[in-house]
Amino acid sequence: xxxxxxxVNREGRGVTDADYxxxxxxxxxxxxxxxxLDPDGKVLIWNKACERLTGMPAAEVVGxxxxxxxxxxxxxxxLADLIVQKREAEMAALYVxxxxxxxxxxxxxxxxxxxxxxxxxxxxxxxxxxxxYDAAGKLLAVVETLRDMSAQKKxxxxxxxxxxxxxxxxxxxxxxxxxxxxxxxxxxxxxxxSLALIMIDVDHFKRYxxxxxxxxxxxxxxxIAAVLSQAALRPNDLAARxxxxxxxxxxxxxxxxxxxxxxxxxxxxxxxxAIPHGGGEAGGIVTVSLGVATVTPEPSMKxxxxxxxxxxxxxxxxxxxxxxxxxxxAS
Numbered sequence: 001x002x003x004x005x006x007x008v009n010r011e012g013r014g015v016t017d018a019d020y021x022x023x024x025x026x027x028x029x030x031x032x033x034x035x036x037l038d039p040d041g042k043v044l045i046w047n048k049a050c051e052r053l054t055g056m057p058a059a060e061v062v063g064x065x066x067x068x069x070x071x072x073x074x075x076x077x078x079l080a081d082l083i084v085q086k087r088e089a090e091m092a093a094l095y096v097x098x099x100x101x102x103x104x105x106x107x108x109x110x111x112x113x114x115x116x117x118x119x120x121x122x123x124x125x126x127x128x129x130x131x132x133y134d135a136a137g138k139l140l141a142v143v144e145t146l147r148d149m150s151a152q153k154k155x156x157x158x159x160x161x162x163x164x165x166x167x168x169x170x171x172x173x174x175x176x177x178x179x180x181x182x183x184x185x186x187x188x189x190x191x192x193x194s195l196a197l198i199m200i201d202v203d204h205f206k207r208y209x210x211x212x213x214x215x216x217x218x219x220x221x222x223x224i225a226a227v228l229s230q231a232a233l234r235p236n237d238l239a240a241r242x243x244x245x246x247x248x249x250x251x252x253x254x255x256x257x258x259x260x261x262x263x264x265x266x267x268x269x270x271x272x273x274a275i276p277h278g279g280g281e282a283g284g285i286v287t288v289s290l291g292v293a294t295v296t297p298e299p300s301m302k303x304x305x306x307x308x309x310x311x312x313x314x315x316x317x318x319x320x321x322x323x324x325x326x327x328x329x330a331s
Contacts, residue, residue, distance in 0.1 A: 024045065027045055027047055027143075028045065028047045028048060029047070029048060030047055030049060031049055032049060032145050032146070032147065033047065033049040033050040033052070033053040033054075033145065033146040033147075034047045034049065034050055034143060034144065034145045034146070035047065035050050035061075035067060035080070035143075035144055036141050036142065036143050036144070037067070037080045037081070037084055037141060037142045037144070038140075038141055039084065039139045039140070039141070040065075040084075041065050041081055041084045041085065042063055042064060042065055043061050043062050043063065043064060043065070043066075043067050044062070044141060045058075045062070046058040046061050046062055046067070050070070050146070053070075053116075053119075053123075053146060053148065054070030054071065054116065054118055054119065055070070055116070055118030055119045056069065056070045056118055068081075069117065069118075070116070070117075070118065071114040071115070071116060071125075072114065072115055072117070073115050073117045076094065077090070077094060078127075078129075078144060079091075079095075079108050079110055079127045079128075079129040079144055080129040080142040080143070080144040082094075082108060082129070083107075083108060083129055083130075083131050083142045084139070084142055088108060091108065091110060094110075094112070095110035095111065095112045095127075096110075096111060096112050096113065097110060097111040097112070098110040098111070107128060107129055107130030107131070108127075108128070108129045108130075109126075109127070109128050109129075110126075110127050111124065111125065111126050111127065111149065111153075112124070112125060112127065113125075122150075123148050123150045124148075124149050124150045124152075124153035124154075125146050125147065125148060125149065126146070126147040126149045127144065127145070127146055127147075128144070128145050129142055129143065129144040129145075130142065130143050163175065163176075164176030164179065166225075166240075166241040168218055168221060168222060168241075169221055169222050169225035169241050170222075170225065171225045171228065171229060171239045171240055171241055171247075172238060172239065172240040172241070173240065173241055174240070174241070174242055174243055176238075176240060177238070177240035177242060177248055177250070180238050180240075180250060181197070181250055181303050181306070181307075182303055184236070184238075184250055184252045185297060185302075185303035185306070187252065188252060188253075188296065188297050189297040189299075192296060193252065193253045193296065194253065194254060194255055194256075194294055194295065194296045195250075195251070195252055195253075195254075195294070195295060195296070195297065195306065196250075196251040196252075196254050196255075196256070196258075196259035196292060196293065196294040196295075197248065197249070197250055197251070197292070197293050197294075197306050197307065197309075197310040198248065198249040198251065198259060198262065198263050198266070198290055198291070198292050198310065199242065199246065199247075199248050199290065199291045199293075199307075199310040199311055199313070199314040200224075200228070200246065200247040200248065200249070200266060200288050200289070200290050200314075201245060201246050201247075201288060201289050201290075201314055201318065202220070202221070202224060202245040202246075202286065202287075202288055203286070203287045203288060203289055203318075203322040203323060204277070204322075205217070205220075205244075205245035207277075208220060208277050208286065211277075211278055220275055220286060221241075221245065223273055223275065224247065224270055224273075224286075224288065225239065225241060225247065227266060227269040227270050227273070228247055228249055228266060230269065231249060231262055231265055231266045231269065232249060234251075234252075236252045236253075237249065237250065237251055237252070238250040248310075249262070249263075249266070254294070255294065256292070256294040256327060256329045259292045259294050259327070260292055260325060260327050263290040263292050263325045263327070264325055266288065266290060267287070267288055267290055267323065267324070267325060270286065270287060270288045271285060271287060271323075273285075273286065287322060287323035288323070289314060289317040289318045289322045289323060289324060289325075289326075290313075290314065290317055290324075290325045290326070291310045291311060291312065291313030291314025291315065291316065291317055291325075291326055291327075291328075292310065292313055292325060292326070292327040292328070293306055293309035293310035293312075293313055293327070293328050293329070294327070294328075294329045295309070295329070309328050310328075312328060313326045313327055313328045314326070316328075
């Protein structure tokens with residue numbers, strides 16, 4: 001790292017070679033992973049903690065613009081690059097969590113998953129980048145520091161998953177269902193796309209529990225949930241345990257016919273499990289009834305309307321003899 005002409009300390013006095021060497025050595029041995037870019041985006045310092053974090057030796061990266069290789073497997077800007085290139089407005093496209101770039105004079109702060117190619121792992125890093133200017137306001141360097149927040153992030157994800165997932169079946173619970181349905185309803189309203197909801201009820205489940213016991217009942221619900229998970233084939237499809245022996249499946253961007261096909265597949269999939277049910281009505285096995293509602297949301301509608309329509313269709317399926325699919329369309 002060559003000495004920058006014109007660099008001054010806060011009192012305005014010139015920075016001596018001794019001051020400069022001390023600062024460089026101090027940064028090299030900081031326990032916090034740190035690297036420094038010059039005004040051209042080339043690496044000036046890549047400290048030992050950064051070597052340990054990324055698996056990239058300083059000799060390989062100093063003097064180059066290849067610092068991204070420590071964090072990503074394809075070229076992309078790091079936080080410090082945004083300051084160097086005055087591209088702070090691009091933070092939202094690059095980082096999962098970030099601050100308001102309008103306060104850039106005080107530095108940038110972000111968090112992101114990084115693939116860490118040399119280490120063969122993925123880390124969630126908290127990143128801070130700050131510029132260093134001379135007395136005239138000229139950019140001398142940008143310092144980026146990194147903190148491994150992977151353990152905290154994984155704990156957060158686990159806690160959030162526990163809050164939105166059913167402990168017995170592993171699929172989304174009622175809370176997760178409600179949150180997701182609102183999101184998909186808003187999206188369908190905005191894009192003027194259809195949205196389908198399938199409500200599923202296990203036929204005569206109380207009789208099943210009374211006959212075989214609650215442990216068998218729990219196993220039955222888990223096996224049915226697995227069938228639903230297999231039916232939710234697309235990325236935005238969502239299988240949920242709505243409550244008790246009732247399940248639900250959210251299907252965005254699908255028409256009434258397509259939703260009915262998925263519902264039939266679920267009914268047949270549960271039947272193929274051939275779970276014995278002496279108190280059932282369909283050959284002595286566990287069956288399900290399904291209500292399907294499909295709608296293209298209008299301004300006068302609410303997402304609760306879709307639930308009501310699917311419930312009404314489910315009632316029709318059960319009233320007609322169970323082990324069948326009934327469908328309603330409000331489109």
